[in-house]
Amino acid sequence: MEISRIRALRGPNLWSRHTVIEALAQCAPEERLIDSISGFEARLRARFPEIGPMCPIGQEDDISVAHALAFAALGLQAQAGCPVSFCVTSPTVETGTYQLVFEYTEEAVGRLALELAESLCRAARDDAPFDLEGALARLRELDEDVRLGPSTGAIVQAAVARGIPYRRLTASSLVQFGWGSRQRRIQAAETDTTCAISEAIAQDKDLTKTLLEAAGVPVPLGRIVTDAEAGWAAACEIGLPVVVKPRDGNQGKGVTVNILTREHFMAVYGAAAAISEEVLVERFIPGHDYRLLVVGNRLVAAARREPPHVVGDGVHTVGELVAQVNSDPRRGEGHATSLTRIRLDDIALARLAVQDYSADSIPAIGERVVLRNNANLSTGGTATDVTDDVHPDVAARAVEAAQMIGLDICGVDAVCQTVHKPLEEQGGGIVEVNAAPGLRMHLMPSYGKGQPVGEAIVSALFPPGEDGRIPIVAVTGTNGKTTTVRLIAHFLALAGKRVGMTATDGVYVQGRRIDTGDCSGPKSARNILLHPDVDAAVLETARGGLLREGLAFDRCKVAVVTNIGMGDHLGLNFITTVEDLAVLKQVVVQNVAPDGVAVLNACDPKCVEMSIHCPGSVIFFAGESHHPIIAAHRAQGNRVVYLDGDCLVAALGDSEQRLPLAEIPLTRGGTIRFQIENAMAATATAWALELDWNVIRRGLHSFDSTAQNVPGRFNLFDYRGATLIADYGHNPDAILALVRAVDALPAQRRIVVISGAGDRRDEDIREQTRTLGAAFDEAILYQDQCQRGRAEGEVLALLREGLRDAPRTRDITEITGEFLAIDIALSHLKPGDLCLILIDQVEEALAHIARRIAES
Numbered sequence: 001m002e003i004s005r006i007r008a009l010r011g012p013n014l015w016s017r018h019t020v021i022e023a024l025a026q027c028a029p030e031e032r033l034i035d036s037i038s039g040f041e042a043r044l045r046a047r048f049p050e051i052g053p054m055c056p057i058g059q060e061d062d063i064s065v066a067h068a069l070a071f072a073a074l075g076l077q078a079q080a081g082c083p084v085s086f087c088v089t090s091p092t093v094e095t096g097t098y099q100l101v102f103e104y105t106e107e108a109v110g111r112l113a114l115e116l117a118e119s120l121c122r123a124a125r126d127d128a129p130f131d132l133e134g135a136l137a138r139l140r141e142l143d144e145d146v147r148l149g150p151s152t153g154a155i156v157q158a159a160v161a162r163g164i165p166y167r168r169l170t171a172s173s174l175v176q177f178g179w180g181s182r183q184r185r186i187q188a189a190e191t192d193t194t195c196a197i198s199e200a201i202a203q204d205k206d207l208t209k210t211l212l213e214a215a216g217v218p219v220p221l222g223r224i225v226t227d228a229e230a231g232w233a234a235a236c237e238i239g240l241p242v243v244v245k246p247r248d249g250n251q252g253k254g255v256t257v258n259i260l261t262r263e264h265f266m267a268v269y270g271a272a273a274a275i276s277e278e279v280l281v282e283r284f285i286p287g288h289d290y291r292l293l294v295v296g297n298r299l300v301a302a303a304r305r306e307p308p309h310v311v312g313d314g315v316h317t318v319g320e321l322v323a324q325v326n327s328d329p330r331r332g333e334g335h336a337t338s339l340t341r342i343r344l345d346d347i348a349l350a351r352l353a354v355q356d357y358s359a360d361s362i363p364a365i366g367e368r369v370v371l372r373n374n375a376n377l378s379t380g381g382t383a384t385d386v387t388d389d390v391h392p393d394v395a396a397r398a399v400e401a402a403q404m405i406g407l408d409i410c411g412v413d414a415v416c417q418t419v420h421k422p423l424e425e426q427g428g429g430i431v432e433v434n435a436a437p438g439l440r441m442h443l444m445p446s447y448g449k450g451q452p453v454g455e456a457i458v459s460a461l462f463p464p465g466e467d468g469r470i471p472i473v474a475v476t477g478t479n480g481k482t483t484t485v486r487l488i489a490h491f492l493a494l495a496g497k498r499v500g501m502t503a504t505d506g507v508y509v510q511g512r513r514i515d516t517g518d519c520s521g522p523k524s525a526r527n528i529l530l531h532p533d534v535d536a537a538v539l540e541t542a543r544g545g546l547l548r549e550g551l552a553f554d555r556c557k558v559a560v561v562t563n564i565g566m567g568d569h570l571g572l573n574f575i576t577t578v579e580d581l582a583v584l585k586q587v588v589v590q591n592v593a594p595d596g597v598a599v600l601n602a603c604d605p606k607c608v609e610m611s612i613h614c615p616g617s618v619i620f621f622a623g624e625s626h627h628p629i630i631a632a633h634r635a636q637g638n639r640v641v642y643l644d645g646d647c648l649v650a651a652l653g654d655s656e657q658r659l660p661l662a663e664i665p666l667t668r669g670g671t672i673r674f675q676i677e678n679a680m681a682a683t684a685t686a687w688a689l690e691l692d693w694n695v696i697r698r699g700l701h702s703f704d705s706t707a708q709n710v711p712g713r714f715n716l717f718d719y720r721g722a723t724l725i726a727d728y729g730h731n732p733d734a735i736l737a738l739v740r741a742v743d744a745l746p747a748q749r750r751i752v753v754i755s756g757a758g759d760r761r762d763e764d765i766r767e768q769t770r771t772l773g774a775a776f777d778e779a780i781l782y783q784d785q786c787q788r789g790r791a792e793g794e795v796l797a798l799l800r801e802g803l804r805d806a807p808r809t810r811d812i813t814e815i816t817g818e819f820l821a822i823d824i825a826l827s828h829l830k831p832g833d834l835c836l837i838l839i840d841q842v843e844e845a846l847a848h849i850a851r852r853i854a855e856s
Contacts, residue, residue, distance in 0.1 A: 001065050002026045003118060008107045011522060012591045013550030014584055018086050018103045021073070021110040025066040025098045032064045032096055037125060044068060044124035048132055051075045064089070065121055066098035072117035073110070074102040080139035082109060092574045099574065109143045149173060151188045151439040154454035162458055164468045165554055167526070177461060178468020179553075180500065180534035184461045189409050190436045191461060198406035199435040203248050205280050208405060208433050215404040217397055218429040220415075222282025228269040232262055234281045241284040243431070244268055246276035250434065252376030256347060258284050260354070267350040285415040285429050289375040290386070292398040292412040293442055293453060296460045299395040301442040301451035302387045302419060308342040308371040308380030312363025318352060319344060319359040322371070330446075331380075339446065342371055342380035383441035385448030386419055393422035401430050409457060411437025470534065472553055473685055474588045476541040477562030477601075478581075479734045480678045481520075483705065483713045484562055487666070487682035489538045490709075491699040495691050500534035504542070504728075505711055505842060509533060521545025525552035536689075541588055543581065547573050551591060558688045559588040559614070560599040560681055564606035565733035582606035592616045597688035599681055602629035602640075619688060621680040623673065625649065641684040646670055648680055650687055657693055659683065665704040671744040672714065674737040675705065707850070712842035714741065717849060720856050721831030723747065726849060729838050730757055732767040738836060739775045747834030752776040753825045754838045755784040755818065756795045765795060766802035773806025776836070778828065780813045782821035784840040819848050826852055 006023045013020065030036045045051060054063055054071045067089045074087040086103040104110025116135045123130035148156060152173040159166050159177050167176045173188045185192040190199075201207055209219045221238055224247060225231040235242040244265065245255040254275040256268040272279045293301040310321035322342050325331070331339040342348075344359055348371040352358055355369060363369050375381040394414070402410035416428025423429060442451045462468055471492075475485045482503050489501045493511070501508040502524040507515035509531055515524065520542035528537045529552065539552070564582050575581050589598045589610045598614040601607040602622035608629055611618045621641040622630045634640045639652045648659040661670035664679055679700060686696045707715040712728035723745065729738050742750065752772050756765040772779060781799045783792075796814050803809055815821040818840055825835050839845035 001028065001031050001069070001118075001121070003069075003114070006111065006114065007548060008104070008110070009548075009550040010107070011550035011552055012554065012587060014546065014587060015088060015101045016086050016103070017554075017591070018084075019105070019107070019110075019550075020086065020101050020103050021107075021114055022099060022101045023114060024092075025069060025100055027064055027066055027096045027098065029096065031066075034063050034065055034068060037065070039127075040065075040124055041068075043127055044072075044121065047124055047130040048072060048075065048120055050079050064091075064098060065125075066100050068124075069114075069117050069121050070100035070102050072120050073100075073113040076116055076120075076135060076139060077102075077104065077109060077113045080109075080113075080136050080143060082106070082139075082143060093576055094574075106143055106146045108146050109139055112139060112142055146171065148175075149188065150443055152186065154439055154443050155186055155189070155457050156454075158452070158454035158458040159462075161455075162462065162467060164458065164462060167530075176530065177458075178470075179472070179529040180470040180537065181498065181532055182466075182468045182470055183530075183532060184468065186457075186461075188436050189411075189439055189457065191408055191457075193408055194435065195406050201405050202407060202410075202433050202435045203250070205245060205247055205249075205432060206278075209282075211404050212401055212430060212433070215400055217401050217404070218423050220283040220285050220429050220431060222280050224278050225281055226278055228266055228273075231269055231279055231281050232265050235259065235265060238281065238283050243280075243282050243284050244272050245280050245282075246272045247278040247280050248276045252372075252379050255376075256351070256372075264350060264354045267353070268347060271347050282431075285427065285431065287415050287417040287426070287428055290414045290416065290419055291383070291437070291441060292390070292395070292414055293437060293439070293451075294398050294402040294407075294410045294412060295453070295456045296408060297399055297403070299390060299398050300387075300456040301385070301453050302390045303383040303441045303445055303448075304386050304419075305375030305377070305441065306382045306384070307375045308348075308382075310342075310363070310369050310371070312365055312367035312369060314362065314365040317360050317362050318357055318369055321363070321369075322359075339382065340378055340380050344371070348372060377438065377441050382446035385442070385445040385451060387442075387451050390419045391421055394419050397423055397430065401433050405433050407433070407435055408460065409437065410434065469557075470529075471536045471558070471689055472529075472556040473536075473538045473558045473560065473689070474541045474551070474553075474556045475539065475560040475562070475681075476543075476546075476585045476588050477560070478565045478731065479729075479737065480562040480674060480681070481540050481542075483666075483675070483678045483710050484560060484681045484685075485538050485540045486710050487678065487699070487703055488560075488685050490703050491682065491686040491691055491696060492536045492538065492689070494699050494702075495695045497535040498533050500528035500531055500537045501539075502528055502537075503540045518542075522549045522552035529553065543575065543584055544573075546584055546587055547575075551587065553591075555591045555593040555596070556588065557593055557596045558599060558685050559592045559596070560685055561585055561589065561601065561604075561607045561610060562677065562681055563601050563604045563733070565604065566731070578606065582609070586610045586613055589614050597685075599684040599688060601677070601681070602627050602633070602642075619684040621677070621684050623676060623680075639684070639687065641680045641687070643676060643680070648676070648683060650683060657696075659697065659700060663697070664700045666700070668744075672741045674741065675714065707846045711846055712839055714738075715846065717853055719826060719829060719835075719853055722829040722833040722835060724826075724849065724853075725834070725836045726839050726846060727836065728840075728842055731760070732764055732771065735768045735771045735838075738838075739771055742775060742834065742836055745834060746832075748832040749778070749830070749834070750776045751778040751780065751825050751828060751833065751835045752838070753780045753782065753821050753835065754799065755782045755821075755840055756799050757784075757840075762798055765798040769799045769802030769806075773803045773809045776809055778811040778813075779803060779806075779809050780815060780821050780825050782815040782818055784818055818845060822848060823852070 004024045070089045077084045084103040089100045177184045223234045241258045241260045243257045254272040289305045326341045331341045398412040411434035413432040442453045489499045492499045502519045506513045507519045507524045520540040522545045525539045596616035602620035619639045623643045625642045625644040630640045641650045650657040667675045705714045715726045717724040
């Protein structure tokens with residue numbers, strides 16, 4: 001078996017709404033049925049008993065090694081703790097080649113799972129050993145490394161529960177919520193409004209105390225020192241016991257509390273000095289350590305933290321007791337688990353010495369031995385939720401502290417005997433204020449209930465009723481996508497929206513092109529949704545991007561399918577029939593928001609079939625008022641757009657908006673049929689977006705198919721009294737539509753300039769000139785710049801074959817080079833003639849035509 005073309009589909013896709021890995025597997029004849037490999041399934045299950053059933057019920061006789069591979073990749077992730085469940089394996093039109101698809105939650109983990117699953121299947125085939133525990137350990141370790149930490153993960157989960165889209169921007173914790181101008185960003189428990197100055201203040205513990213004291217918040221007396229002797233002198237002056245901490249630090253690093261002796265002071269001073277040259281010595285406040293979490297202007301959680309400690313049993317040493325505590329499965333390294341392992345480092349050994357213990361001492365039964373006096377979870381401490389116990393005055397002091405420093409999310413550390421009473425009554429105080437506070441102790445406290453702190457942060461970012469979404473319009477189909485996209489964007493701009501648009505010629509923000517090339521895929525769409533100056537997005541959505549990565553969004557406000565027709569690019573990537581293509585294009589309809597709309601072509605049966613898969617409502621459009629789909633849809637109280645004589649009509653029940661074709665220059669007074677369809681699709685979309693009808697009328701009236709508005713889409717020019725039409729038509733449906741449009745224009749003699757895209761089927765290339773042969777007197781065939789896998793002259797030969805029995809075309813010229821073909825056509829033109837130029841290099845060809853017109 002050989003694995004090839006591994007893809008990560010990062011959005012809703014042909015197979016599922018889940019993120020999935022898709023791979024091709026080429027199976028040898030004996031691998032196409034696992035029963036053909038004696039003992040294979042038994043050996044596979046012996047090595048991985050949890051693999052489960054390997055195919056849907058009823059297809060047990062069709063299980064290949066590819067099926068086993070896909071289910072192994074899924075099962076390995078599931079056994080490693082990843083929440084995955086979706087898997088499918090499908091044979092392709094190529095005998096022995098399968099598409100295997102399985103869900104992932106972290107892409108790197110999914111890719112590794114496929115690699116390990118392949119090793120598992122080979123081991124089962126060859127009766128070789130396979131280290132299942134080692135494989136699962138690798139997956140767990142990688143998953144822990146790449147997945148979001150508990151703080152960021154909790155915020156993301158809360159956002160998802162609210163229907164707020166998110167995108168992870170880095171491999172660490174930088175996450176964007178929402179799209180475009182409504183986006184917000186976080187990094188762990190920091191937001192895009194967290195002030196850098198406030199963070200710097202919180203980092204400076206001495207400055208923090210000064211500001212809190214000025215605000216009337218109780219804080220302990222303290223002093224900055226720069227060497228151990230000066231520190232001890234300060235401790236004696238302040239009064240023992242004292243606390244030593246680095247002036248700049250976090251996560252309790254270098255902090256030691258309750259220091260009573262010079263020896264203890266000197267032993268721990270170096271830990272603080274290693275982090276910061278300036279060390280803060282302050283009075284020790286007896287009591288418990290509390291973390292108070294402030295979000296915005298309210299306290300949302302509180303936890304009592306206990307320092308890492310062990311309890312003696314009269315048998316085991318301190319070191320052995322630490323090992324026992326660390327064996328708790330809740331304890332791990334870093335922040336991935338609810339608790340952190342206790343470390344027997346220099347600070348812990350110094351604290352033991354103060355208690356007359358060492359790591360080899362055996363504490364008496366019930367003796368509590370403290371390993372550190374700071375209670376941070378990151379150093380092995382535990383937390384008990386006390387949110388419901390906090391006195392209003394204590395909560396108020398915490399909020400005052402956060403606001404004095406200027407932090408929107410703030411971890412306030414208070415030391416006092418209890419949170420049931422005000423700090424002042426019990427001699428308590430606030431000892432630190434922390435930016436980007438860890439949320440783990442509130443989400444997964446050692447004791448007590450977890451608090452919904454993720455929801456609190458999301459609510460601060462997005463008030464109730466807001467979801468961070470901007471309107472997304474996704475436009476797909478065989479033909480007309482680009483014109484429809486540009487007209488919709490024109491409507492939205494007239495409505496005052498800052499529009500982001502992707503199309504086959506670039507990415508645009510507010511009419512300015514920020515990227516070039518074919519930008520109709522998900523990468524360009526994601527860039528638009530990242531842009532902070534975009535109020536609405538109109539995204540051309542081509543088949544290639546859907547196959548490569550899936551959609552760039554989880555759902556859209558409007559999905560437009562212009563048509564399917566005879567299809568395009570058939571035979572590529574296992575999309576071999578019009579039915580296959582329709583299923584793929586249907587993905588955008590399936591991912592319409594529940595309050596969204598699908599705009600579908602009622603004259604295309606494949607588009608009509610998509611309507612039942614739309615989670616929202618449907619607007620049908622058609623070129624005739626009495627079309628049965630239009631009539632039935634309207635009778636059912638739904639919206640329709642159709643052509644009635646010389647007007648477009650948008651109707652709902654008895655209410656109608658009539659839009660004269662004479663006022664829609666795109667349609668050339670109603671003579672260009674395919675432009676009428678594009679105008680109807682765009683009008684229906686504007687209606688779905690609830691744009692004002694005056695805006696829609698102005699938009700239709702002010703938009704035409706010029707080379708500036710819609711490059712390469714039926715651009716008309718005058719050349720010495722002859723009519724030139726430049727168009728990017730590149731499939732049989734497009735050619736047929738162009739011929740009908742040209743037939744409506746007067747001309748004495750008609751010339752066509754055409755090439756063919758090498759990645760189309762032979763029959764599709766022939767069909768183009770077969771259609772043109774009945775409409776044009778002269779054909780100039782050219783070989784374009786990129787043959788897309790074809791041999792030299794092969795495309796020209798296919799085009800010539802299509803003209804073999806042409807009823808009208810008599811003069812045929814073959815040229816190498818697009819611009820030379822254009823020049824020859826122009827030299828043949830006389831006043832009153834018409835020339836259709838089917839361009840390949842759109843911008844370059846239009847520029848060339850413009851120069852020739854200027855020179856004439």
